[in-house]
Amino acid sequence: MTGPIAEAEKLLLLKASGLMLLVVVPVILMALAFAWRYRATNDRAAYSPDWDRSRVVEITVWGIPAIMVGLLATMVWDKTHALDPYKPLPGGEPLLVQAVALNWKWLFIYPDHGIATVNELAIPADRPVSFRVTSQVAMNSFIIPDLGGQIYAMAGMETQLNLQANEPGKMQGRNMQFSGTGFPQQTFDVLAMTEADFDGWIERVRASDQALDDRSFAEISQPSIAAPVTYFASAPQGFFAGLLAGSADMPHAADTTAEGAGN
Amino acid sequence: MTEDISPLLGRLGPDALPLYSWVAMGGAMVTVAGGLGFLAIVTWLGKWRELWSGWITSVDHKRIGIMYIVLALIMLIRGFVDAIMMRLQQALAMDGGGYLPPEHFEQIFSSHGTIMIFFMAMPFVTGLMNFAVPLQIGARDVAFPVMNSISFWLTAAGAGLVLVSLVIGKFSTAGWTGYPPYSGVQFTPGVGVDYWIWAVLVSGVGSTLTGINFVVTILRKRTTGMTLMHMPMFTWTALCSSILIVFAFPALTVVTAMLALDRTVGTHFFTNDGGGNVMNFMNLFWIWGHPEVYILILPAFGIFSEVVATFSSKRLFGYPSLVYATMVIAVLSFTVWLHHFFTMGAGANVNAIFGIATMVIAVPTGVKVFDWLFTMYRGRIRFEPPMLFTLGFMCLFVVGGMSGVLLAIPPINYATHNTTFLVAHFHNMIIPGALFGYVAGYMYWFPKAFGFRLDRNWGARAFWFWFTGFILAFMPLYVIGLMGMPRRMESYANPDWQPWLIIAFLGACLILLGIVSLGIQLWVSVRDRVRLAAEADDPWDGRTLEWSTSSPPPAWNYTELPIVSVRDSFHEAKLTGKPIPTAPLTASIHVPRNTAVGPVIGFAGFCVGFGVIWFIWWLAAVGLALVATTLIARSFADDTESEAFPGRGTGIS
Amino acid sequence: MTTAVRHSDSEVSFGFWLYLMSDAILFGLIFATFVVMSTNLAGGPGGTDLFSMTNLSMQTALLLTSSLTVALAHHAAMEERIGPALVWLALTFALGAGFLVLEVRELSGFVASGAGPNRSGYLSAFFTLLSTHGLHVSAGLIWIGTMMMQLLLKGPNSRVLSRLSRLTLFWHFLDIVWIGIFSVVYLPELF
The missing domain is CATH 2.60.40.420 (Cupredoxins -  blue copper proteins)
Known part of the structure; x- marks a missing residue:
């Protein structure tokens, strides 16, 4: 049992989740990979104790979430209006x-x-x-x-x-x-x-x-x-x-x- | 509804005893036995004098911090008992099964939330700030040590009210948010909601004073050379958190006071009739409530920053970014409160704007996560327990962030609001996001406080139990939330939910093992304290100032105040082999004398709360008078400090 | 010279400003609630039916004058003229107490005529706003009394003077809140 509103909400949930998983999964993998690769017992890994800034990295880490939120924001604006609970549905006299x-x-x-x-x-x-x-x-x-x-x-x-x-x-x-x-x-x-x-x-x-x-x-x-x-x-x-x-x-x-x- | 109100005892009578269910009676008995047992042990050990002069009346920020954390750990246990009782009830409650009567279940979910937010998380974070901030900025104490003691005892008084409600009367059944009109006398007469109100009000005053204290401390008491951009990240987050407290807590005070007036005086702020406006409560409550989330979580972010840099043996990546991200989050936290009630029927424009504003917070938060990742990159990572908690946080927190963004999309919120999906989301933020940080901070600074480390193996075990327990306890709630299960269900009829609820209960059992592991860790470490005392001054190869003083530090923290010129000043000093320069001590060091002002005002606050809850007006009046006379008497005291360390440069040497 | 932990004067006054800021937000939220509820009369009387111009003018005059006298008290104490400082403080106390008497008389009159705080949402907000201010004034009176005692017993030492300066600040703050009440609560109903 379902209806157009529920279907649209479900689709939105899947789309937004999919979009975010593009970032969330790599972050989790990076956390695990970095932790393993740079464990203290691994002498072969590079060690740069003073490396604490990089313009490229900074732009990327502000940029990726910003782009992601930008995409989601347009989605929010459209769908909040499209799925406004007060908005009459098409299909005749309710x-x-x-x-x-x-x-x-x-x-x-x-x-x-x-x-x-x-x-x-x-x-x-x-x-x-x-x-x-x-x-x-x-x-x-x-x-x-x-x-x-x-x-x-x-x-x-x-x-x-x-x-x-x-x-x-x-x-x-x-x-x-x-x-x-x-x-x-x-x-x-x-x-x-x-x-x-x-x-x-x-x-x-x-x-x-x-x-x-x-x-x-x-x-x-x-x-x-x-x-x-x-x-x-x-x-x-x-x-x-x-x-x-x-x-x-x-x-x-x-x-x-x-x-x-x-x- | 007529009540007998006696002048002496108000509405307090024999029916206040918890005789309505055996579970409630058991809880009351455990509480009373715990209290009596504590008193008996202190008496038996003959430690009353030490307890009084060393702790209760102490105004030393380190001791106050430790007392805050002890309070938080006690309340963590109490709040967790509530949690596992709820999980057991829901695991059994298919078709009206279970062992808890509805009204008892309702008290439990209300007290669980209230305790965990106000009396576990708040004291924990305040305790860590108390302990670490003055050390990190090279100060001898906070700006207002006596006010600090008052703050603590008011918080303890609030916690005391919650605990007393187990034995005398009942606690609120209106949830930790106390939404009216349900929380009004029309639907919930009796003392329950009043206990909630006064516990929150009394401790809220304490929190406000803490906020003021730490803003002044951080902005005015830094040692020479400790510029804002040299401050450790934890101090930065403590500053932002304190500013949020100063700005946000008035809203909580106002909204709970108005609810108290509705219930006690009969005003019509939030009633269904008489021109009340329920929506005003939700606005005011969340104007406090959303910043509160960041009050709790920002200092945890600060701890993760300290821990990840220390245990990666590497400079914190993107320090300026982290500072700006923290400030951006603090400011934005005031602009999103409406997302807590998208389903109220505000227009699409309003909902969309608040939804988007909420997501914008994900940007600086995302930046932080990436900065921690790049701090580990090309580091030398040691998997000590604080680092384990930090790694666990990073993996779990992004999931909670994702579900948060989903909830911030209004149409998705319409389908998931008030479901266990929401419950899973905020636990996903507050357990890995805040509590993991606090536990990491507890294990990280413990050697500084006591002069010996906590046992590593039990710390690691605690972590794995918490981590897996969290996943098992809350991922199922996401699933059944999407299936439509409401929160706060005492029983249900949908057989599809039960397997997930049983898994969640097993998760809670694992978390129980995590808490037990923390207890064993403490016991084992105290037992092996001599072995664990090695290198306790600087056990982690620390980078910031607090590791340069002794463990435990003297009451005055630093005999000669350090002069800093770089960010990780202690790390730099070790690297170059030159000690941190200090300002020569030209006179003796004075520290504030112990005073009973704090405990007396806390006691008086308890009396005011208890008096109003039970309509024992004389008690409330005595409490207020006690506050006033104590403050006035204190203002006449001149000799409030004593010499703690003789001066060296006074012509003798 | 000691390297005492004791807070310097600037720390205390900074902390006090933070408190005032926090308190201003508290009043701001009560004002906002009042505005939200200003039409929720629930069939009860509104401001036009209740307020009296004379009472309002007297209250305002008393409080504004007391702001002047407290400033004069602070000034005198700074110049170590204890006698005049005490007189000005006593006058401030009297003016503040007079204000409170008028306020209590006005509010209890409303209650007696059936327009108490439990009559309507509007009156709930009105009574709460006024009493919150009134409670602050009462606390201020206790503070004034305490400062008079301290001036007498301790003389104008630096701690006493610093407290006196914060009392002055607090009292001006209450004046500002009153001007807010005057303009938001009374003016629209009386003119």
Whole structure:
């Protein structure tokens, strides 16, 4: 399972590593070779105790790293812009998903469909997905490793991430930023599916007997570990915006603490 | 959340004892037994007077340096116990296995990082600077010997707070970086994060004073002829490091103090509500944090420079390049802090600029590596333990540099941030880059400090265990990091990770053998000290000034201060057969008297920290008052020096 | 003549300048935080609702005058005129203490009206900046008291004079920080 962003990131990793290995490997070999060749017991090796400067060597040792960094810098400039998490992906109208980090689970709201889920993210394959990410708790970090990219989730702030899956399949996403006791289990299933399957999935969610509202949100806001997948047949318009604006007034003072949920 | 706060004991109560897990209780018992055992041994040997007047109240930079290194080695053991416990937990923790409850695991990774950075690496590097810099520049002591003692005891007070947290209360669970809002009271009530804050704050004051002390020492106390470009490379790196301390540590003070206010007073600097700004914490923290990396690593580079030249029996190649590279690194270190949070959602321009700025640091760093290589070229290399550590450093450090550049490429960072790839990277910089340097420096200057060498075979064994152990412990973390394993995982469900984590645990076991070897080396060397005392004044055919005085040097370092005119002045003197010229001693030498100011202020700092952590306000107030009265009383003391060596040129001879 | 280890005067004053530099960075970062948080009112009161022009002018006048008196004290001590030096120091102490009284009165007034440091991010930064400066002034007052004692007991010897010169420097530094507070914190709200 992969996607264009993850593929591009992997390619960049390989290219940059390859370029650097051109210097790193010779340095390691030189270190070992010089150490062996000029060992004190080797009387046949040359010995120039006062040789401590050489213009040629100086220019080379400043030059090689400088050229290397110059090459990498152009790569960085291009690819940072090309792979900017905020940059919409080509390939048509993206699916908009709003992701909210809770202790220790993820809430996904599909504003275009008016539905929401906990710990299950379905996306159509081969179509860009645009995430809006925030947190109702401590800072989290949103990632789907197979698709690449990563972005912080912070209360009262909205960050963005644009991803795409190449083909249908099942993956796992998670929080990468330590956030307390339930952090290791804070994962969610990512189901990439065909458009037809995706429509079917939407209908299944709509068939749920639960709705996302203040009461059910307060319920899922309670800290819990490895929370089960939950479907909400409806999610009010503007719910995500309300969380962003009103995160200060959420009822979280004592009941979402690590101690309240931990042991 | 209502807490009972008694006027006498604050929120300290019987539930502060670590009864929540047998592992924690064991740790507490070992700590208490260690402390009591130490007290018992000193009493049994009847060494209290010697300990008090020879060490605790000493203001001699060499003794303070040695105490720093002892503190660092103790904390190295404590930090390593944390490390191997984590490695064991992760090796077992597939599908919720393992032996540590989550909250205990969280304390361990938090205390491991805190201890290793603030109470192992910082004291180690400060100790080496203390011991070697005044000797290298031909000074009788640092510029402010009493302040030096205060610095040490404040650092020890911070370390004491971390150790006490094992027994009374809990340590932070928020990691060594203490990121809010998680580290705020909303998510982590209790005393853990407060222990972290006050340990860091109290020792940070000590570090700031050290920085000031060494900038003044190096710029103002050099002997005649010791121009800046004649200074040994270690002194240069100590200077750059000290300047970084003076400029960077205020950021740490500010950010931890603000977090303390959030937690204790209820302010809204970094809270989710009330108009707090979490991102401000990360900016401030890393404005200190990135320079801190170079504060730790530059002096290690200096040690590698000394060692590679000495044991290659050759002049250091490209000395001016090395000096400029050090300064360039020091300046650039303030321009890259944002690379610690590329995933925060700053724009592509900002991320790209900080990514490129980060890579630029690779240029002067690369220059240094090449200069060390060319120092070995056409040398006569002796593989003494310090040289082994230096060679190991060169081979491993370039790998860490490479992974660092990878992490500095924002799109790669998005995929690897917060994974064990990052963990592997910074350990790759700090273990081979900094710690190998410190251990090399410890073995290199040990004969100067004590008058006998450390055992060579056990030194070599220690090296090979550390070297192979490091590779086994951290290369697997690169692999599973690329596979997507997050750091700080108490348990996991991915079976692909487990084999790598088991290898990493075996690596940690090898490192354990490395630490044990260091201990045996010390024991064997003390036992064989008479045999190892041969040629201790200059055991390595040294090149710089410190090898020209006796081992151990007198309290005043040099009876007649040397006059230098070249870089490797001692080497030149041996080569030409003419001793280093000295300034004739025209009057008696006075050294500062021992004083209890340092230990008293350290104790007071501990009380302030402990008092605020537990809301025992009277204790904090008493601590503050003690600091003030001690400083005022000290300022009234006039007779602070005593004659240590009679003058020779006073008309008698 | 001894070849003492004791630091010469120039070393101490160089070290003190380094400390001031470090302290300036500390204040700079708190100022930066204040600016970052200056709009984070969280529905609470802002500077315009709280600050009083009279109080600000009085505080500023007291502190600026004290900078003059401390300089005069140093000058008098340099000329070994202990009496005038003590008087000027006492005056500096009084002016500094007056400043602190006004500051404490202002801040406790804010707290009483519900605008304490835990009301909003803005007020957190405001209180922290002001109290950090206030704590420095308090430390300065203790220092002034100590110097008066030393002038009385030891007379104007070189160590006392050198300390006095650093006290003067420190006090001017606090004045500069206050001017920063005046311009960054108060001015935009009052004019």
